[in-house]
Amino acid sequence: MPKIVDHEQRRRDILEATWRVIAQKGIEAATIREIAREAGFSNGVLSHYFTNKEDILISAHKLAFQRVYERAAIANEGATGIAAVRTALYEALPLDDERRIEAILDVSFWSQALVNDRLNAVRRDSIVAGREWWIGMLQAGRDRGEVVSPASNNTLVDEIQALIDGISVEAVMYPDDMVSDRQRAIADAFLDRISA
Numbered sequence: 001m002p003k004i005v006d007h008e009q010r011r012r013d014i015l016e017a018t019w020r021v022i023a024q025k026g027i028e029a030a031t032i033r034e035i036a037r038e039a040g041f042s043n044g045v046l047s048h049y050f051t052n053k054e055d056i057l058i059s060a061h062k063l064a065f066q067r068v069y070e071r072a073a074i075a076n077e078g079a080t081g082i083a084a085v086r087t088a089l090y091e092a093l094p095l096d097d098e099r100r101i102e103a104i105l106d107v108s109f110w111s112q113a114l115v116n117d118r119l120n121a122v123r124r125d126s127i128v129a130g131r132e133w134w135i136g137m138l139q140a141g142r143d144r145g146e147v148v149s150p151a152s153n154n155t156l157v158d159e160i161q162a163l164i165d166g167i168s169v170e171a172v173m174y175p176d177d178m179v180s181d182r183q184r185a186i187a188d189a190f191l192d193r194i195s196a
Helices: 007-025 032-039 043-049 053-075 081-092 097-113 117-143 153-173 180-194
Strands: none
Touching: 007 032, 007 043, 007 053, 007 097, 032 043, 032 053, 053 081, 053 097, 053 117, 081 117, 081 153, 081 180, 097 117, 097 153, 117 153, 153 180
């Protein structure tokens, strides 16, 4: 009887292996061979799911963003307003090992996106989708009278993106300094400033 393969799970396994390689050895070490070795598959198996390394990197990047949205949706079940913004912000920050790996992936992706127009466009699309997500939460907070900043939602999203990116770089580069309590304190100071 032939073995039944869960193709979506296998794709996720390959992408999670990619994350581990990048987190442990850097993005330059994330070759097809090294990713296959880490995932426990042959190079040929990877070719059934991805066309090349760039395709793997793009898919790994998209999965990382998707995971943030999924975690925030679960954590925000029934929440709205500033509480939802706070929860989503915490989910986007590298507060634990899983989220730190996502941050390493994202920061590493930037270096490739600087010189690769396709990767740059993918990163930009992720940011555009994220902006809509944040604006929706901020507007719900305004509608509830909880977000009172005179700054526009677009400006607040600029601040949120800068906050996430800045903390992520610091946490990736200097994890002993940018610990989770410090990250939460920075996020909370921003949220206190914009809320009633």
